[in-house]
Amino acid sequence: MATHLTGSFQLMKSLNRSLILNIIRTSGAIPRSEIAKQTGLTPPTVTNIVSELLDEELVVESRAGSSNGGRKPILLTINSDSRYIIGVDVGVKKVRLALTNLNANVIQRKLLPMPHTHALTTERFLDLLLHAIDTFLTENITQKSKIIGIGVAMHGIVDHEEGITIHAPTLKLEHVPVKQVLEQAFNLPVRVENDAKALALGEKWFGAGRDVDHFVCLNVGEGIGGGIILNDHLFHGNNSLAGEIGHTRIDINGPKCSCGNNGCFQTLASGQAVKERAHTYIKEGKKTSLVAQAGENLKYLDGQLIFKCAEEGDEIARQILKETGTFLGFGLLNIIHFLNPSMVVIGGGVSKSGKWILEPAKDVIQSQALTHEAAKTRIVVSELGDDGSLIGACTLVLSELFSHVHSK
């Protein structure tokens, strides 16, 4: 069964099929004649491929379209629930799984804690992943035969072609052959990508970047990752390193980073930086409601609490978020000057601090950008929210099914 699925997935990659499928997907509903016009394929070729797609139930016909007086034309739409995808988002503290349809709508989800890094080895990590996916597949046994692939979004630097996590500093793991191990275990195609790049792809297909050719996606959580979309495609650079904006340096005398250098962008503008600043202010004896609200040994001191206190009027909490936002602005300005994107999408926990962080960041851009146009670069919050990297993980598989041009 699974071998058959793998085989059919390979077949789907044929250029014209993908081309036609993608036109049907992006148009929503389209007649055969219009597909021929848009692709330049002959009407008989379109008819043949469409009848294959109808046989496989990937596409369905309807007559809901408008007509010009005569019979309503037959429209083709994607049969979204004909196939499913498993998405896995591997974070530093948790692993999230989702089963989605072809429209990236989440049908089922699951969340598992990640063991402490000191207890994590490559073997233990892969066991955890295998067990999590296996259990999830069993829980969704009725959809199992329709699953066409597994997409994995991972913290760290990922070789997306080989599906290997090259370097995951926070998990303290290196050279993890995720794709090979999962493909062997489940006999399904597996795609692996860095989580911020997966988020960028998710935003391109289903979120804020749908109609934008060039944009950058920043995943601002415990660290900062970046995904770059250039000419509608994810840009990887020479060795999959493109987008590692979190490790560009803002202050050489700044705090130590997980990469070993000092003053990287993520040490100054991430969720971790927000917490560090709060600890510093509290140590200095600044008067703030954070102390009373964070509990014994400040164990509840996190970004969410700081945001709550800022909303309630705590000046120190507001100051912490403002400083973080200013540094975020410096990083955004670097992106704008270096790549000149039309938009930067911000995802991850920090994006939830709304105006307290984003407004000071925007102030930096407006006052320091080189040109008038650059100062107007759109800074928006991820439309996919907490599900961003997870939907991005599923999109890795979808883009294989629908795209006739692969990412570079």
Ligand SMILES: [Zn+2]
């Ligand atoms: Zn660094």
